[in-house]
Every structure is written in C-alpha cells, then in structure tokens.
Amino acid sequence: MIEFLVYLFTMAGIWGLMSLSLNLQYGLAGLVNLGHIVFFMLGAYVSTILVVLFDAPILLGMLGGIAAAALFGGLMALPTARLQQDYWGISTLAIAEIVRMIFLNTPLGSPYVGRAFGVSGIPRPLRGLFDDSSAYNLFYLAIVIVCLALTYLLVRWLAATPFGRTLKAMREGDAVPQALGKPVASFRLRAMMIGGGIGGLAGALFAHYNAYIGPEYFLPVETFIIWAMVILGGAGNFTGALVGTFIIMAIYNSTRFIAPWLHIDAQVLGPLRMIAIGVLIILVILFVPQGLVSERRRRYDR
Amino acid sequence: MTAEPLLRVREVSKRFGGVVALDAVTLDVPAGGIYGLIGPNGSGKTTLINVVTGFLRADAGTVIFAGTRTERLAPHEVARLGLCRTFQASLAPQRMTVLENMLLAAPRQSGESLSRAAFAGRAVAAEERANLDKARALLGIVNLAAKGDELAGNLSGGQRKLLGLAQILMAEPRLILLDEPMAGVNPILMAEISSVIRRLRDEGRNFLVVEHNMKFIRETCDQVTVLDAGRVIAEGEPGEVLGRDEVLRAYLARPKSETAAHG
Numbered sequence: 001m002i003e004f005l006v007y008l009f010t011m012a013g014i015w016g017l018m019s020l021s022l023n024l025q026y027g028l029a030g031l032v033n034l035g036h037i038v039f040f041m042l043g044a045y046v047s048t049i050l051v052v053l054f055d056a057p058i059l060l061g062m063l064g065g066i067a068a069a070a071l072f073g074g075l076m077a078l079p080t081a082r083l084q085q086d087y088w089g090i091s092t093l094a095i096a097e098i099v100r101m102i103f104l105n106t107p108l109g110s111p112y113v114g115r116a117f118g119v120s121g122i123p124r125p126l127r128g129l130f131d132d133s134s135a136y137n138l139f140y141l142a143i144v145i146v147c148l149a150l151t152y153l154l155v156r157w158l159a160a161t162p163f164g165r166t167l168k169a170m171r172e173g174d175a176v177p178q179a180l181g182k183p184v185a186s187f188r189l190r191a192m193m194i195g196g197g198i199g200g201l202a203g204a205l206f207a208h209y210n211a212y213i214g215p216e217y218f219l220p221v222e223t224f225i226i227w228a229m230v231i232l233g234g235a236g237n238f239t240g241a242l243v244g245t246f247i248i249m250a251i252y253n254s255t256r257f258i259a260p261w262l263h264i265d266a267q268v269l270g271p272l273r274m275i276a277i278g279v280l281i282i283l284v285i286l287f288v289p290q291g292l293v294s295e296r297r298r299r300y301d302r
Numbered sequence: 303m304t305a306e307p308l309l310r311v312r313e314v315s316k317r318f319g320g321v322v323a324l325d326a327v328t329l330d331v332p333a334g335g336i337y338g339l340i341g342p343n344g345s346g347k348t349t350l351i352n353v354v355t356g357f358l359r360a361d362a363g364t365v366i367f368a369g370t371r372t373e374r375l376a377p378h379e380v381a382r383l384g385l386c387r388t389f390q391a392s393l394a395p396q397r398m399t400v401l402e403n404m405l406l407a408a409p410r411q412s413g414e415s416l417s418r419a420a421f422a423g424r425a426v427a428a429e430e431r432a433n434l435d436k437a438r439a440l441l442g443i444v445n446l447a448a449k450g451d452e453l454a455g456n457l458s459g460g461q462r463k464l465l466g467l468a469q470i471l472m473a474e475p476r477l478i479l480l481d482e483p484m485a486g487v488n489p490i491l492m493a494e495i496s497s498v499i500r501r502l503r504d505e506g507r508n509f510l511v512v513e514h515n516m517k518f519i520r521e522t523c524d525q526v527t528v529l530d531a532g533r534v535i536a537e538g539e540p541g542e543v544l545g546r547d548e549v550l551r552a553y554l555a556r557p558k559s560e561t562a563a564h565g
Contacts, residue, residue, distance in 0.1 A: 162413030181381035
C-alpha cells in the first residue's frame with residue numbers, strides 16, 4: 001500500500017507540473033492549447049536521447065529536455081499572431097500528433113530502439129546511492145515534490161507581476177491590451193516558453209522515473225486529462241490546478257482497487273475510467289463552472 | 303498658421319471587398335481641444351478610428367501622429383506613441399478587478415520584463431505603488447473610488463464606460479480616442495462624462511470623439527468632422543456644421559430647405 005501511495009504521489013506531482021503549466025497558459029493567458037502533452041513528450045524524449053544515446057549526465061539531459069520543450073513552446077506561439085484562438089487550438093492538437101508520429105517512426109540508435117518500441121533502460125538519477133528500491137522511490141518522490149513546490153512558487157509569482165497581469169487581460173481578448181500598448185505576441189511567446197519549459201521538466205522527470213518511454217504514453221487523450229485536472233480544480237487558480245490533478249490521479253489509479261469488487265474485466269476498466277472522468281467534467285461544468293477552487297480576486301484595498 | 307496638427311490623416315482609403323468604407327479621407331486634429339467625428343451608421347467612423355490606431359491597415363493614404371508616420375505600425379506601437387483609444391462596447395477585462403484594470407493601463411511598466419521583475423523587484427514594487435496611487439486618484443475623478451476591488455464584470459454599463467475612461471487616462475496618452483462614449487448611457491451619467499471630458503480638456507488633454515449624441519457634439523466639441531459613406535462631407539464649428547443641408551441630409555435623409563418647400 002505504501003509503495004502504491006509513493007507511486008501515486010510521484011505521478012500526481014509530475015502531472016501537477018503539467019497542470020500548473022496548462023493553467024499558466026490557459027487559466028492565466030487564455031491560450032487554448034490542445035497539444036499540451038507535446039511538452040511532456042519532448043522533455044521525456046530529449047532527456048532520454050541525450051542521456052541514453054549521448055551519455056550525457058542526467059541533470060544535463062533534463063535541462064536539455066526543458067530547453068527543447070521551451071523552445072518548442074515558443075515555436076508554437078508564432079502562429080498565434082495570424083490564427084484566431086480556436087483555429088490555433090486545433091493546430092496545437094495537430095502539432096502534438098505530428099511530433100508523436102516523428103518519434104513513432106524514428107529509430108534511436110538501433111532498429112529496435114525508438115519507434116514503436118520506445119526506449120527502455122533509461123537511467124534513474126543517483127540510483128546507485130540506494131540499495132533498496134522503495135527507499136529510492138521515496139527519494140524520487142522528494143525530488144518531484146521539490147520541483148513541484150518551486151514551480152508552484154514560480155507560477156504564483158509570475159501571475160502577480162505586471163507581466164502576469166497583462167496575460168490575464170489577454171485571456172479576454174487582445175484588443176484592450178493592444179490599445180494600451182502591450183505587444184501581445186511577445187507576451188504569448190513568453191507564456192508559451194515558460195509553460196513549455198515546465199511541461200518539459202515534467203516529461204524529463206517522468207522518463208527518468210519510469211525508466212521506459214514510448215509513443216503510446218503521449219496520445220492526445222493525455223492532453224485531455226490535463227485539461228480535466230485544470231477545469232475540475234479551477235482554471236486561473238494554481239492551487240486549484242493541483243487539487244484537480246490529485247483528484248483525477250486518484251480516480252485514475254484507484255479504479256484498480258474497485259475492479260475486483262465489481263468483477264469488471266481489465267480491458268473494460270481503461271475505457272471505464274475515462275468515462276468516469278468525462279462524466280465528472282460534465283458535472284463540474286454544469287454545477288461548479290469555476291472549478292472546485294475558484295480564481296481569487298487580487299485585492300489592493302480592504 | 304497655428305502649430306502642427308497633432309494628428310494628420312491624409313487621403314486615407316479602405317475598402318472591404320466591394321464596399322468603400324473610407325474614400326480618401328483627409329482630416330487634421332489640432333492639439334488642445336475636443337474634436338468630434340460624426341456621421342450616420344456605416345459612414346466609416348469606426349473604420350477610421352481602427353485605421354488611425356493600427357487595428358486596420360489602410361489601402362492607401364498616410365496617417366501622421368505627432369510627426370511620426372503610423373499607418374504601418376501595429377496597434378501597441380501606435381499606443382506607445384501616445385495615441386490611445388477606447389472601444390464602442392466596453393471591453394475592459396471583466397475577470398479582473400477595477401484596480402487591476404487600471405494598473406494594466408499604466409505605461410512603460412518595467413515589471414512586464416521578466417528579468418526586471420526577477421532581479422529589480424524593489425524598483426518594480428515601487429513602480430507598482432506609484433501606479434496604484436495614480437490609479438486611485440483617477441478612479442476618484444470618475445467616481446469609482448469605492449469599486450477598486452470589484453470585478454469589472456460586476457460594474458453597471460455606465461460604470462464600465464467610466465472605467466474605460468479612467469483606464470485610458472492612466473495610459474497618459476497625448477491624444478485620447480473615444481469611440482461612442484455616450485452610447486447606452488443615461489442622461490445624468492452623460493452629463494457627468496461630458497464634464498469629466500471638458501475638465502480634462504481644460505487641463506490640456508486632447509480628444510478625438512466619435513459620437514452620435516448631438517447634444518454632446520454641440521456642447522462639448524470644439525470642432526467637428528462629418529463623414530458620410532466614407533467621405534468627409536463637412537467640417538468646422540459644431541453649431542454651424544450641424545445646420546448644413548448636406549449634414550442634415552446625411553443624418554435625417556432630408557434637407558431643411560426641402561421640408562420648408564413642402565411645408
């Protein structure tokens with residue numbers, strides 16, 4: 001049970017980074033990014049490639065993954081100048097799938113590494129210092145929690161700066177910020193790069209935790225799950241995004257305990273939990289549209 | 303001659319498909335006054351505002367603001383030169399508070415640069431405090447002082463107009479473009495907005511106002527240009543211009559003399 005909880009919290013922490021990142025882009029800046037998983041994918045693959053193929057130190061690999069995802073976020077921001085929000089949203093979905101197709105079709109070093117086989121045997125940082133794998137997992141959980149806490153502070157701070165205030169204005173349209181002299185393209189570029197970098201960190205942490213990655217981990221449905229976390233928790237509120245993450249992760253992982261009671265076939269279980277999450281989202285949108293933890297007003301007077 | 307006009311519009315044309323929205327419009331807005339721009343619906347007023355502020359690109363013609371050619375600039379670049387606008391519908395972000403809206407409008411904020419925000423935190427915080435004081439003072443002028451922490455979306459339509467005005471003042475523009483400030487505003491608030499605009503004019507602010515309300519044009523504007531079907535059909539003192547036949551024909555579709563002849 002303890003093993004399971006450590007696993008659950010580690011995964012929730014990694015996905016928490018994803019939902020903080022989406023909340024920065026969507027909750028704050030109003031960017032409807034439907035390909036958010038691409039940052040996670042790039043962070044995971046680039047770190048893995050650097051470490052496994054080029055023998056880079058793990059820390060360097062992770063930084064490389066973060067940088068690649070941040071740059072890719074900047075690249076994704078470029079068409080926003082020309083495309084309307086909804087069209088841009090659809091294009092992000094396509095972009096993420098294109099990147100996944102590239103990894104699905106590219107061998108990495110040998111014919112049986114990369115492509116649909118994925119990459120296995122990804123080294124885990126400082127594994128040699130621990131004899132016991134459960135002690136190591138606890139250590140890795142600590143790393144994830146430190147990353148999550150620092151990121152949480154970073155995004156909270158960002159939201160409170162004049163930079164964050166302009167992003168917040170942009171989610172209700174470009175016209176007013178533009179008329180007030182804000183170069184909206186530059187703000188969006190920076191929001192996409194920071195969000196991309198955070199997503200890359202999550203992906204790199206996942207790759208070196210799971211020790212295996214493959215294209216099947218980065219399907220469009222994963223983006224949907226991150227959206228579910230943010231909408232459930234409360235778009236615009238970073239604490240809410242984390243609450244939403246934890247609830248969705250708990251539902252996602254607890255179905256395995258419920259299954260034996262209900263005598264459900266394992267094959268039915270996967271789709272069933274997606275249905276459960278889907279129904280939950282519908283209920284949230286109908287009855288608590290601001291999410292469980294709604295956005296807090298910034299107060300200057302009292 | 304007097305000083306160089308603040309805004310010069312020269313032979314500006316704009317068409318949307320087959321529709322000619324602006325047909326070689328030429329206009330000079332001098333410094334030191336309230337300049338009115340009127341015309342029936344569809345006469346091209348908002349298109350002209352959009353061209354002047356960089357939201358639309360003209361097909362031909364030049365726009366010169368305070369000596370700088372602006373017809374190829376992006377909206378935020380025009381705004382940074384000191385030419386700021388409001389919108390017909392109040393677009394102030396509704397999910398931000400009144401004070402957040404005001405702080406948003408402050409010009410040249412160093413905290414918009416992430417490196418400055420991170421490494422010059424103290425300077426940014428001092429700037430924020432100064433902007434907050436200024437924002438509160440401006441909210442006082444438009445009678446919104448008590449609403450600072452209210453979400454803009456919770457304000458009434460009239461209060462939103464006032465917020466839009468205060469927000470634009472916060473940006474410290476050299477020329478303020480107001481797009482129908484009186485639309486959907488009750489008479490009492492209308493008088494209030496007019497008096498705020500006049501007071502600011504007397505303090506040396508410059509306005510270009512698009513408006514349908516003739517009372518406002520007559521009482522508040524120093525000069526007025528009339529657009530009809532994308533062309534300038536009259537300009538001059540409001541009292542005189544509003545009595546001209548072609549202006550009445552454009553607005554009411556019949557000239558005074560004709561009415562007299564039939565009557």
